[in-house]
Amino acid sequence: MSIISKDISKAADLLTAEELVAIPTETVYGLAGNIYSEKAIKCIFETKQRPFFNPLIVHIPSVEALENIVSYVPEKATQLADAFWPGPLTLVLKKNSRIPDLITAGKDTVAVRVPNHPTTLELLEALDFPLAAPSANPFGSISPTTAQHVDDYFKEKIQMVLDGGPCQRGIESTIIGFEGDEPVIYRLGSTSIEAIEAIVGPVDIKNKKEIAPDAPGMLDRHYAPSTLTILTTDISEAIELHQDKRIGVLAFQNAHKHDAITFQIVLSEANDLSEAASKLYDALHQLDKQDLDIIIAERCPDVGLGTSINDRLQRATVSS
Secondary structure, eight states: OOOEEOOHHHHHHHHHTTOOEEEOOSSSOEEEEETTOHHHHHHHHHHHTOOTTSOOEEEOSSGGGGGGTEEEOOHHHHHHHHHHOSSSEEEEEEEOTTSOHHHHTTOSEEEEEOOOOHHHHHHHHHOSSOEEOOBSSSTTBOOOOSHHHHHHHHTTTOSOEEOOOSOSSOSOOEEEEEETTEEEEEEOOSSOHHHHHHHHOOOEEOOOOSSSOSSTTOSSSOSBOSSOEEEESOHHHHHHHTTTSOEEEEESSSOOOOTTEEEEEESOTTOOHHHHHHHHHHHHHHHHTSOOSEEEEEOOOSSTHHHHHHHHHHHHSEEO
16 A cells, blocks of 8 residues: 655654654655654664664754754854755754754764755644654665655555655755864755855865764765666766676766667756756666666766766766
């Protein structure tokens, strides 16, 4: 039986009862629970099989709610929140004493954002607590961008997926922390480096950390199909190397012709990086279902959102 529903009040009731509900955002679907419920938060980690050292993102309904979560907001954090919230930007800030260590992996900072999705904003307004909501997938696997993706993963394990349609942005939020009040990118994502630097000036990037990561999404291997996947700048050469296999191709703009290709998806014939980002995870889900021996993914142009797409593909694959 499907667990997919559009009933926001039912979702609110389940969350209030310390149950988990998968919720839509503009980036990916999240597996949500009450941040003040130890039962719910432990259940998120256990359901996802996510290591407890990997912190969670707190979702709030508005900038005004930030004062309930954090103890200090640098000036440049305020500038970024004003520019991008609601939206796919997460800020890592000094937490206040109410935020459980379980949420933050014992750190004195908390990751927080205001999602830009009408369904989830309405849900958050109806609750008297914020939601922790990492991506609604088993740890390390492809992130979900439709309610059906979540249902396929967790049909037996959660009671409800709140259906908000396909995610419009398609890759996770950009995460920014602060070192000496200066912004640092911890995870590349749906808000481009260029857009961020237009607000606060040049920023450093520190988006990989295997031990005690400062933010979600910093682990080296992540977002990965179960099918062996390689990332390349030369699709034709990679096909020649693997032509004895059942090959799937994930191309950026142009389809490739070769008898060895079993299944192929082009992310954006219009050369539109926003379109490519929105389709990325769904394309990987489709390719992963085709009984392939290998998926060959093509690097995108390394500008704007292309940098974030390549980051996700790099973590999902082995280099070629």
